[in-house]
Amino acid sequence: MVLLKKAELKGDVNWRKNRKMNLILLGAPGSGKGTQALKLSDKYKIPHISTGDIFREAIKKKDALSIKVKQIVEEGGLVPDDIVVEIVLRELEQESNSKGFVLDGFPRTLGQAESLDKSFKKHLEVLYIKLEEEEVIKRLSGRRICKKCGKGYHLIFNHPQKENICDSCSGELYQRKDDEELTIKKRLLFYEKHIGDVLSFYEKQGNLFIVEGNKPIGEVFSLLCKAIKE
Secondary structure (H helix, E strand, O other): OOEEEOOOOOOOOOHHHHOOEEEEEEEOOOOOHHHHHHHHHHHHOOOEEEHHHHHHHHHHOOOHHHHHHHHHHHOOOOOOHHHHHHHHHHHHOOHHHOOEEEEEOOOOOHHHHHHHHHHHOOOOEEEEEEOOHHHHHHHHHOEEEEOOOOOEEEOOOEOOOEOOEOOOOOOEEEOOHHHOHHHHHHHHHHHHHHHHHHHHHHHHHOOEEEEEOOOOHHHHHHHHHHHHHO
16 A cells, blocks of 8 residues: 555544644655655645754854754764754744644654654644665665756766766766765664654554655655645
């Protein structure tokens, strides 16, 4: 079965009728969640919120929380869950997100999921794009970037006309460190260590939807939209 729909939220039978569209989009690196988040944002006219963007903007600020985060990041440490949640919630509380949002790649741990749930009283829909490790590695390891103009390519899905040469500026293409197979496997180990607990948490809440990601972009998008409407 491609789409798995879990039980309705207990004790809140009118939730789907009256809900804001607060969407969480989860998936392994390379699952396409960033692309799908942008498409959902455009279709439903709600903001796309990337946790990566949130942290980059937070570090630029001069308040006490931002200075603390910047120090942790610069020292190579992991930002504690309570600080991560505080930064994300600060963004979600903005007026621009009052009608809903697409939250891309968050929460990443059970603690983050529990904190987010308390703030939104379970009024969340969680969409998980499932992709096998072999496919993740194929997608990420095939990516290439132009050193000169930054244009992206893929050796399988979007290859350049000339090998290792950018179509736009004739610059040399290279593979980012993050896209090397060994690095990908390390990233996946960290991801798999935590995502199971997060998915189990939302499954128990009854608001988890699982969509197979090994399909064309348009088909995955259609399945996500179907999940949201049901």
